[in-house]
Every structure is written in structure tokens, then in C-alpha cells.
Amino acid sequence: MRNPNIVILGAGYGGIMTAVKLQKSLGANDANVTLVNKHSYHYQTTWLHENAAGTLHHDRTRIQISDVINTSKVNFVQDTVTEIKPGDKKVMLENGELSYDYLVIGLGFEAATFGISGLKENAFTINSINSARLIRQHIEYNFAKYNNEAEKKQERLNIVVGGAGFTGIEFVGELANRVPELCKEYDIPRENVRIINVEAAPTALPGFDPELVEYAMNSLEARGVEFKIGAMIKEVTENKLVFEKDEQREEIETNTVVWAAGVRGNSLVENAGFVANRGRIPVGDDLRPEGYDDVFIVGDCALIMNEETGRPYPPTAQIAIQQAEQTAANLTRLIRGEDHLEPFEPDLKGTVASLGHNDAIGVVFDDKKLFGWSATAMKKVIDNRYLLKLGGIPLVLKKGKLNFFH
Amino acid sequence: MRNPNIVILGAGYGGIMTAVKLQKSLGANDANVTLVNKHSYHYQTTWLHENAAGTLHHDRTRIQISDVINTSKVNFVQDTVTEIKPGDKKVMLENGELSYDYLVIGLGFEAATFGISGLKENAFTINSINSARLIRQHIEYNFAKYNNEAEKKQERLNIVVGGAGFTGIEFVGELANRVPELCKEYDIPRENVRIINVEAAPTALPGFDPELVEYAMNSLEARGVEFKIGAMIKEVTENKLVFEKDEQREEIETNTVVWAAGVRGNSLVENAGFVANRGRIPVGDDLRPEGYDDVFIVGDCALIMNEETGRPYPPTAQIAIQQAEQTAANLTRLIRGEDHLEPFEPDLKGTVASLGHNDAIGVVFDDKKLFGWSATAMKKVIDNRYLLKLGGIPLVLKKGKLNFFH
Numbered sequence: 001m002r003n004p005n006i007v008i009l010g011a012g013y014g015g016i017m018t019a020v021k022l023q024k025s026l027g028a029n030d031a032n033v034t035l036v037n038k039h040s041y042h043y044q045t046t047w048l049h050e051n052a053a054g055t056l057h058h059d060r061t062r063i064q065i066s067d068v069i070n071t072s073k074v075n076f077v078q079d080t081v082t083e084i085k086p087g088d089k090k091v092m093l094e095n096g097e098l099s100y101d102y103l104v105i106g107l108g109f110e111a112a113t114f115g116i117s118g119l120k121e122n123a124f125t126i127n128s129i130n131s132a133r134l135i136r137q138h139i140e141y142n143f144a145k146y147n148n149e150a151e152k153k154q155e156r157l158n159i160v161v162g163g164a165g166f167t168g169i170e171f172v173g174e175l176a177n178r179v180p181e182l183c184k185e186y187d188i189p190r191e192n193v194r195i196i197n198v199e200a201a202p203t204a205l206p207g208f209d210p211e212l213v214e215y216a217m218n219s220l221e222a223r224g225v226e227f228k229i230g231a232m233i234k235e236v237t238e239n240k241l242v243f244e245k246d247e248q249r250e251e252i253e254t255n256t257v258v259w260a261a262g263v264r265g266n267s268l269v270e271n272a273g274f275v276a277n278r279g280r281i282p283v284g285d286d287l288r289p290e291g292y293d294d295v296f297i298v299g300d301c302a303l304i305m306n307e308e309t310g311r312p313y314p315p316t317a318q319i320a321i322q323q324a325e326q327t328a329a330n331l332t333r334l335i336r337g338e339d340h341l342e343p344f345e346p347d348l349k350g351t352v353a354s355l356g357h358n359d360a361i362g363v364v365f366d367d368k369k370l371f372g373w374s375a376t377a378m379k380k381v382i383d384n385r386y387l388l389k390l391g392g393i394p395l396v397l398k399k400g401k402l403n404f405f406h
Numbered sequence: 407m408r409n410p411n412i413v414i415l416g417a418g419y420g421g422i423m424t425a426v427k428l429q430k431s432l433g434a435n436d437a438n439v440t441l442v443n444k445h446s447y448h449y450q451t452t453w454l455h456e457n458a459a460g461t462l463h464h465d466r467t468r469i470q471i472s473d474v475i476n477t478s479k480v481n482f483v484q485d486t487v488t489e490i491k492p493g494d495k496k497v498m499l500e501n502g503e504l505s506y507d508y509l510v511i512g513l514g515f516e517a518a519t520f521g522i523s524g525l526k527e528n529a530f531t532i533n534s535i536n537s538a539r540l541i542r543q544h545i546e547y548n549f550a551k552y553n554n555e556a557e558k559k560q561e562r563l564n565i566v567v568g569g570a571g572f573t574g575i576e577f578v579g580e581l582a583n584r585v586p587e588l589c590k591e592y593d594i595p596r597e598n599v600r601i602i603n604v605e606a607a608p609t610a611l612p613g614f615d616p617e618l619v620e621y622a623m624n625s626l627e628a629r630g631v632e633f634k635i636g637a638m639i640k641e642v643t644e645n646k647l648v649f650e651k652d653e654q655r656e657e658i659e660t661n662t663v664v665w666a667a668g669v670r671g672n673s674l675v676e677n678a679g680f681v682a683n684r685g686r687i688p689v690g691d692d693l694r695p696e697g698y699d700d701v702f703i704v705g706d707c708a709l710i711m712n713e714e715t716g717r718p719y720p721p722t723a724q725i726a727i728q729q730a731e732q733t734a735a736n737l738t739r740l741i742r743g744e745d746h747l748e749p750f751e752p753d754l755k756g757t758v759a760s761l762g763h764n765d766a767i768g769v770v771f772d773d774k775k776l777f778g779w780s781a782t783a784m785k786k787v788i789d790n791r792y793l794l795k796l797g798g799i800p801l802v803l804k805k806g807k808l809n810f811f812h
Contacts, residue, residue, distance in 0.1 A: 130554050134554050144539055144542075148536050185539075187536075
């Protein structure tokens with residue numbers, strides 16, 4: 001009897017953690033495990049905003065898959081998924097196809113642009129190493145051009161971030177640190193540069209404790225971030241952004257719009273025929289979509305409801321990692337011939353949002369609020385804990401955030 | 407009786423050295439010396455190609471004027487010259503005007519584009535801190551974009567340098583060092599990138615010893631530089647360059663053309679009414695244009711003939727510095743009431759062209775040829791000697807090239 005094939009799509013938080021856990025729990029004769037990923041590396045999506053701002057190098061954020069995957073136990077295929085065919089138990093790749101007995105889908109998010117005119121064409125999104133370092137260079141290139149033009153263009157120095165949710169706030173926090181350095185590098189007065197955060201909701205960080213939101217906004221405003229709250233983006237072009245606030249239309253001249261206001265599940269998953277809601281697939285507490293006993297969905301594409309709030313859990317790294325651990329354990333049970341799968345229950349440890357290098361806000365463990373240095377330190381603890389799980393102490397030493405006093 | 411006004415235009419090699427020498431040779435009651443410059447800093451034009459390639463930071467290349475000029479002895483006006491009126495003994499600035507008794511013009515070069523279609527609009531020139539760091543960022547931005555596009559554009563990775571004279575050769579030498587770093591930074595295979603040097607003359611480095619030229623070309627070709635010699639650039643657009651070689655037209659897809667093939671004197675000087683030849687003003691051995699006893703021209707705008715070769719001396723830093731020293735000495739004589747001015751005679755020490763960090767060629771002292779490390783070391787000696795003249799040992803320590811083993 002041949003070994004069952006387990007195929008894992010995507011080496012994001014969910015996919016890579018599933019692979020790492022399976023290589024520990026399964027023996028070489030239990031199953032063939034294959035991990036498929038577009039790049040040779042995994043990256044920490046939650047650090048990309050730092051790479052995009054230019055405050056952290058992207059080599060700190062990415063981890064070569066070969067550094068955490070034992071390729072004598074798990075096959076690694078570097079390729080791009082083009083189609084999932086759950087009826088045929090197949091996955092089509094740009095350069096091949098794979099058959100599976102069990103499939104783990106960890107394909108992550110796409111930006112949701114809500115049909116806003118010109119947004120898709122003219123705004124950047126922070127969703128990969130490639131896009132993050134392009135944003136870094138795009139901002140810097142505009143600064144470099146500024147003093148080379150006889151007629152100074154303010155659009156080069158206005159940076160607009162769409163969305164004051166988690167990513168938007170963390171990104172403007174990094175920009176507030178980075179902009180003074182760029183001003184020095186290109187001989188531009190700091191006061192000429194604007195960092196503008198536009199949010200449609202009536203508050204920044206919707207869902208966060210109001211006291212924390214106020215702290216965050218004060219901290220960021222003190223470092224020169226402008227907020228436009230309750231402002232709907234209407235249009236983005238190559239050199240301006242139009243929004244509406246209090247029934248007034250306003251324009252901002254800008255070459256740089258970074259969209260951090262909406263995500264949806266990967267469209268490949270929706271196109272595979274699963275029932276979907278904005279690209280996310282409702283799954284049971286075993287993380288399988290209804291009617292598919294051989295498919296597990298982990299991370300951003302999985303839709304699970306929070307019974308307490310009656311709303312879906314947000315797509316976070318924390319939940320993706322927990323889902324991956326659960327899925328690896330359940331797959332191991334299935335491979336060993338057990339019928340009973342353990343149900344998934346999120347164990348939320350809390351949330352910390354950084355506000356640049358030296359400041360942060362957070363809620364951890366039973367609603368305790370954190371501000372400033374203690375929140376910054378907690379964020380680093382969380383990040384290092386993930387690296388420890390993924391690659392042990394060597395990986396923490398190599399990629400961890402170990403300077404707690406910076 | 408009021409003190410005579412000496413006005414110095416430009417803080418390039420010629421202008422700043424004139425000012426530094428005058429502040430030593432003249433007392434506070436001898437004359438009012440005013441130095442006018444667009445920026446608050448002097449820069450070493452001969453290092454700009456390193457800043458443009460990204461192999462040396464521009465802060466190493468520039469020197470704050472206040473670090474070498476004693477402002478209690480020399481006035482510094484940061485402004486842009488708009489017109490020279492030798493008839494009225496006046497200089498018009500963007501934000502003012504100055505009257506002079508003696509004028510020293512050290513306004514430097516402009517790119518000569520010889521009417522090549524699209525060159526002025528689409529090619530970069532290495533002529534200031536602003537333009538150099540823009541070239542650095544432009545190249546890097548194209549590398550950053552490359553992997554973000556579904557259809558890869560070769561034009562982003564083809565870098566074309568127009569001219570294999572001194573600057574062109576030195577620039578491609580730095581690029582050959584820089585490109586592998588950029589490839590690593592942006593996950594691009596080195597073999598996808600082309601560095602192409604296009605020269606209209608029948609040889610690279612026209613005027614150099616053929617043995618040195620061969621050495622230089624071999625060194626650069628070994629590091630991946632392609633030469634198109636005897637190739638006339640016909641047209642430059644946003645994304646291509648057209649040249650003609652052996653009566654064949656060829657196109658290179660490229661977003662990056664750096665023009666290093668021709669300079670002319672500053673057009674302000676020509677427009678002032680002096681007799682001019684491609685923007686350069688023939689001057690006597692006292693460095694004054696015929697008919698103007700109160701005007702001295704130093705550096706790139708001064709045209710002096712080499713009696714031995716029957717051709718004009720090239721506009722080099724070495725000659726500009728010697729002219730400045732001569733002019734400061736002669737001005738001191740005039741201020742002190744002496745009639746006799748010392749004639750200028752260039753004292754050519756030799757020439758060294760770098761080929762990146764670790765290689766160079768040169769001719770120094772009586773036609774001795776230098777290759778490799780000894781030429782690299784000689785280049786650094788020359789650069790440090792200039793800094794020593796300009797600002798003494800502290801400036802050498804701050805901005806000098808002191809690592810002779812790199």
C-alpha cells in the first residue's frame with residue numbers, strides 16, 4: 001500500500017507551521033508530505049510594514065524554507081498554484097501538477113479594494129517581500145527626485161495610508177520613524193513631508209479599547225502623523241487621492257498611496273468551488289469545509305465564527321499558527337487510522353500593535369492593557385515565541401527581535 | 407577708502423580653493439571676500455560617480471562650506487547666480503545682487519548633449535549630489551520593480567552609460583561592483599543584468615596609453631561590462647537607446663541611460679558676453695579673459711591651450727585647483743598694490759582612473775604607468791592630498807579615503 005500524499009499549499013504562517021509540525025509527528029513511512037510555495041522563503045507578514053517603511057531589512061523578515069524544513073522528510077516544490085481541483089484531488093501548478101490524499105490550504109490573503117476607482121492600479125499593498133521593498137524604494141525614489149526638479153512637487157512628499165486598522169497604524173508608526181532619516185538623506189525639511197492616515201470608520205483601530213486608541217493617536221500625532229477619520233476614499237490616481245468626509249470632497253496630491261484597509265481570502269480558493277464569503281471559506285471546528293473530508297483550510301482563507309461576538313475571527317497570524325498546529329495533529333490522527341479529530345478552539349493571547357520602534361499598545365491576557373515600553377517588549381516576546389516554535393533557538397538568535405531596549 | 411569687494415562664484419574645486427587661499431593670504435582689512443554657492447556644501451565632482459553607483463555615500467563626497475571657510479573672514483552667500491554683468495561689475499542672484507571689484511568665476515561644467523534626440527530629456531548626468539543620489543535611487547527602484555511585474559521588463563535591468571572617457575569608465579567600474587549587491591538585495595540573477603558602455607570614438611579612454619586602455623577594458627569585461635566602441639548614440643527615449651555602429655542601427659531596451667560623454671562650460675558665463683568656445687572662455691596666463699582686468703576664470707569654464715599638444719587642457723580638478731591657488735596669489739598681489747601677476751602654468755602630476763574599488767590605471771610623474779593596486783593607492787593619495795590642502799588633517803580624517811587595502 002502506498003503512503004498517503006499530504007500536500008500543503010503556501011508557506012505562510014499556517015502552511016509552514018503545518019509542515020514543521022508534521023515533520024515532527026510523522027515518520028518517513030507514514031506519509032509523503034509536500035509543501036508548495038511561490039518563493040524559496042517564508043516571511044513574517046506581520047513584519048512586512050517595517051520592511052515597507054524601510055526601518056527593518058526584509059532579510060530579517062524572511063526565513064529560507066530549507067532552514068526550517070527537513071527536506072529528507074518534507075518535499076519542497078517552489079512553484080505557483082494556478083488551480084485547485086478538489087473533485088479530482090489535484091492541484092495545478094505553473095510547472096506541474098500534484099495529486100493529494102489530504103490537502104492543506106494556507107494560501108493567505110489578497111487585498112480587497114471594494115471597487116474604489118483607481119485603487120487597484122495606483123495603490124501599493126503590503127503583502128509580500130517584493131511589494132514591501134518596492135514601497136520602500138518608491139518612497140525613497142520620490143524623495144530623491146524632489147530636489148532635482150525646478151518646480152517642487154508636493155505629491156512626492158505626501159504619503160497616504162488607507163486604513164487605520166492594525167496594519168495601517170503599525171505602518172504609519174514606522175513611517176514616523178523613517179521619514180526624518182529620509183529627510184536627512186535627501187536634504188528635505190521634515191515639515192515639508194506629510195504622513196496622512198485615512199480611515200472610513202468613525203475611529204482609528206476599530207474594535208480596540210478607546211483608551212488605547214487615544215494613546216496611539218496621540219503618540220502618532222506627536223510624531224507628525226495626520227489622521228482623517230470617517231473619511232471614505234473615493235478615487236486614487238497616479239498623483240492624487242480623493243476622499244469624502246462630512247459630505248465634503250477633499251483631494252491630497254500624492255504619488256504614494258498604500259492600501260492597508262481591507263483583505264479577503266485568496267481567489268484561487270474561491271475559484272476551486274468551495275462556498276465562499278469574500279474569499280474566505282466557512283469551515284467546521286475540524287477546519288474542513290463542508291463536504292470535503294480531505295481538505296483543511298488554515299489561516300486567512302478559513303472563516304470561523306467567534307460564538308461570543310457572533311462575528312468571524314479576524315485573519316491573524318496567531319490564529320493561523322494555532323490552526324496549523326491543530327491541523328498537523330489531526331492529520332497525524334487520520335494517517336494513524338484514528339477517526340476522532342480534535343476540535344479547534346482559538347486561544348487568544350492578546351494583541352499588540354506597534355507604533356514605531358519605541359512605542360506600542362496592546363491587550364494581553366484577560367484584558368490587561370499595555371502601553372509604551374511594556375507593549376513593545378510584549379510584541380517582541382510574541383514574535384520571538386513564534387520563531388522558537390518554527391525553528392528553535394537558532395532561528396530566534398538569527399531572526400529574532402532581541403534588543404528590548406531599542 | 408572702502409575695502410575692495412572680491413566675489414567668488416561657485417564653491418567647486420576652483421571657487422572653494424580660491425576662497426580658502428584668500429582667507430589665509432588676506433587680512434580682514436585688505437578686502438571683503440564673498441563666496442556664492444547654490445548649496446551649503448562643496449562636493450568632490452570626481453567622486454560623484456561613486457555616489458551615483460551607490461558604492462560611496464554622498465556625505466563622504468560633500469563638505470560643508472562652514473567646515474573649511476572661516477565666516478569671520480569670508481562671507482558666504484547661499485544663492486543661485488542668475489546673471490553676470492561684467493559691464494556693471496555686478497552679479498545677479500535669485501535673491502539679491504552683488505557688486506564686485508574683482509570677480510572669480512568658478513561655475514563649473516554643464517553636460518553637452520550635441521543635439522542627440524531625447525538625450526537631454528531622458529538621460530541622467532552625474533553633475534551634483536542631487537543628480538548622483540537620484541541615479542543611485544533610479545537604478546535601485548528599477549531593480550525593486552522588476553520582480554513585482556508579471557511580465558518581466560529587461561529595460562529595468564539594462565544600464566547604459568554613454569561615453570567611455572574618464573567619467574564613463576570610472577562609473578561602469580563602480581557599477582560592476584554595485585550590481586551584484588543589488589542583485590542580492592532584489593533576488594535577481596546577476597546574469598539578467600547588463601552594464602553597457604557606448605563610446606563614439608574608436609577606442610575607450612581616448613588619449614590614454616593603449617596598454618592601459620586594454621588593461622582597463624579587460625578588467626571591466628571580466629566583471630561583466632559590455633563595450634560598444636565606435637558606436638554613435640542616435641536617440642534616447644524613456645525605455646530605449648538607439649546607436650549606430652558599422653552603419654548598423656541597434657536598439658537597447660533601457661530605462662537608465664547615464665550620459666558621461668561631453669561637458670561644456672556653464673552657459674551663464676557665455677551669456678555674460680565673454681568670447682566663448684562651447685561655454686569655455688579663452689583666458690590669458692593670468693587667467694583673465696581679454697579686456698577684463700577684474701575678472702578671473704578658474705576651472706571648467708577657463709580655456710587654456712597646451713602649447714605642446716596644440717589642444718586645450720581638459721577641464722580637470724587638478725588644473726582647477728592649481729588655477730585657484732594661482733588666482734588667490736595674484737588677487738593678493740593686486741590688493742596689495744602690486745602690478746605684476748604671476749603667469750599660470752599647469753603642473754600635471756598625472757592621471758589615475760579607478761575601475762571600481764580594487765582596480766585602477768594611471769599615468770603619473772613622467773609617463774610611468776600604473777595598474778591595479780598601486781594605481782588605486784595613488785588615486786587615494788591624490789584625493790587625500792586635496793582634502794589636506796582644503797581643510798588640513800581634520801578634513802582628511804573626516805572625509806579621506808584612508809583604507810588602502812580595500
